[in-house]
Amino acid sequence: MDFRSLWHRPESRFLILFLSILGVSFTIVALKPVNDAFVVPYTTLIAKVAGIILGLFGEDITINGCLLRSPRFAVTIYNGCNGLITSLIFISGVLAFPARLSAKVIGVIGGLVSIQIINMVRIISLFYIGIYFPKLFNSSHIFIWQSLVILAGVTLWIVWAHLFTAQPKTDEGRND
Amino acid sequence: MNPSEHAALYRSFLKRLPMTLLAAMLLWLALRPVLDVAVSGFAQLLVRSFEYPRVTRLVVEDHSAEVRRSDFRTDSGIPAIPLTEKHFNTIVLLALYFALPRPFSRRQLERLFMGWCILYLTQTMNVLFHVKCLYALSLGEWSVQNYSDLARDFYGFWRYFTDLPGRFSFPFLIWLGFNWDLVTRLIGPTLSSGEETTKKKPSTKPTTRPKSKRRKRTSGR
Numbered sequence: 001m002d003f004r005s006l007w008h009r010p011e012s013r014f015l016i017l018f019l020s021i022l023g024v025s026f027t028i029v030a031l032k033p034v035n036d037a038f039v040v041p042y043t044t045l046i047a048k049v050a051g052i053i054l055g056l057f058g059e060d061i062t063i064n065g066c067l068l069r070s071p072r073f074a075v076t077i078y079n080g081c082n083g084l085i086t087s088l089i090f091i092s093g094v095l096a097f098p099a100r101l102s103a104k105v106i107g108v109i110g111g112l113v114s115i116q117i118i119n120m121v122r123i124i125s126l127f128y129i130g131i132y133f134p135k136l137f138n139s140s141h142i143f144i145w146q147s148l149v150i151l152a153g154v155t156l157w158i159v160w161a162h163l164f165t166a167q168p169k170t171d172e173g174r175n176d
Numbered sequence: 177m178n179p180s181e182h183a184a185l186y187r188s189f190l191k192r193l194p195m196t197l198l199a200a201m202l203l204w205l206a207l208r209p210v211l212d213v214a215v216s217g218f219a220q221l222l223v224r225s226f227e228y229p230r231v232t233r234l235v236v237e238d239h240s241a242e243v244r245r246s247d248f249r250t251d252s253g254i255p256a257i258p259l260t261e262k263h264f265n266t267i268v269l270l271a272l273y274f275a276l277p278r279p280f281s282r283r284q285l286e287r288l289f290m291g292w293c294i295l296y297l298t299q300t301m302n303v304l305f306h307v308k309c310l311y312a313l314s315l316g317e318w319s320v321q322n323y324s325d326l327a328r329d330f331y332g333f334w335r336y337f338t339d340l341p342g343r344f345s346f347p348f349l350i351w352l353g354f355n356w357d358l359v360t361r362l363i364g365p366t367l368s369s370g371e372e373t374t375k376k377k378p379s380t381k382p383t384t385r386p387k388s389k390r391r392k393r394t395s396g397r
Contacts, residue, residue, distance in 0.1 A: 011356035015349060026341045030333075080340050089345045143201070143264035146344075150268045151197060154348050155190065161363045162186050 010098070017096035025088045040066075043082040046116075050077070050123045057124075073130040075123070083119030086153045087112050093157045103164035111156050118152045185277065185362040192275045200270035208239070211263045214296065216241040219303035232307065243307055255314070257306050261343070263299045266292070268347035276358050291350040298338060298346045305335035 006012040028034055043066050051063040054070070062069045066077045079085075094107040122145045130137045204211075213236055220234040234241040240256040248254070273279055273288045308331040312323040323331075352359055 010360075011353060014356075015353055018349065022341060022345060023337070026337065030336055085340050085344050089341070089348070092345075093348075139260075142258075142260050143204070143267060146264060147197065147201070147267045147271070150265070150344050150347065151193065151271060153344075154268075154272065155193065157348075158186075158189070158359075158363060165363065 014096050014098075018092050021092040021095050022089065025092065029084065029088070039079060039082075039084065042084065043077055043079060046082045046119070046123070047077045050120060050127075053120065053124055054127060059127075068127065073127060073134075075127055075130060077123065081119075081123070083115050083149075086119070086149050087115050090115060090153045090157055093153075094160065097157075097161060097165065099161070099165045103160075106164065107157075107160040111153075111160065114156055115149075115153060118149060122149060182361060182363075188277070189275050189362050193271065196274035196279075197267070197271040199274060200267045203270060204264070204267045207266075208260070208263075211266065212236045212239055212241075212259045215259060215263050215299050215303055216257075218296075218300045219307065222300065222304045223307050234303075234307070241303065243310060255310055257303060257310075259303070262302050262306075263296075265299070265343050265347045266295060269295050269351060272347065272351040273355075276355060276362075287354040291354045294350050295346055298342055302335075302338040302342060305331055305338055309335040 007016070029039055047066045047068055048063055051061045051068050054061045054068065059070045059072075068075050068077070090111045091108050094104050094111060097104075099107070126137065126141055126145065129140050133140075216234040216236050219241070220232065223232045223234070224230040231246045233244045233246070234257075235244055236242075236259070237256070239260050240258050243255045243257065269291060270288075273284065273291070276284065278284060279288075312319055312328045312331045319328075
């Protein structure tokens, strides 16, 4: 089977595009200058927002970079916990999928916002799990919340694809 | 398939997903000790295949793989790799598979088996690159003497790529790749690729047997 015949099969074309976009985007965010100029400030911003929300819930929060500390518990938000990875995977899925440009723009913006909301719920809930159920913190952090976040990303992608690509397409409207 | 059937499939998938997530978590918890041994065992085999003398042993201890080298000093610390992080994504793959229609049919079980094998391979590669990265970057002078800058970059990149991006995206990719026909059916009528819509147009005319056979094959992987 040559590349051209693979390219003509929708599933393999999607997988090739998806992996290419994913590979490029993850390579870009792994570069040190990008990491220093974007990923670290972005993670710090997530920590600040989480700190503000926890403050609204009555927690006495001190924010130090990516570290959230209260007299009761402290968490550090690392690169894998900032929602960036799920966002990049979701964006790769949206961009690789055959759909109109406008649908892709809506998908990317809506997906980013939704994933950040879900991730914020995750951070806040993990903070309280750390306070009230410290023994469950690791399992909640690793396999419960990570699985939930990935599945939320997949579900968002399916909902987006269902809403925005299930209408009849014309040749002009296609952007794949 | 008409649009209402697509919509019903889509709704049933979304309804089933929370339940299948719970079932997948329970199954993974039950299989966790087996997966620990299987992933670290295969990773050990791969590490030892490329080293001379063969000194690496990965010993499973409390859901972590302890990296024990027979040439370590007796008083040196033993690095450990958490295995839960490496194979928890099995939950995602299982949940997605079980949420599709007729998950226990022979065809779906075959697809699950193939998908799971690929995911297992990616988990093993993740552990392999983690161990190699440990050797190339974390053992001080020994790492500098035994690994070049290129080797450090190579192992660092593949550890990174199989780690966060891989762990998060591989279950989805594998599920989608093996179930493209079902996923496109639940997404909507026109997405079952451009081919299907263009083929559906002349459906008012009688279709010949070989054509319909060909169509069946392309839509069913």
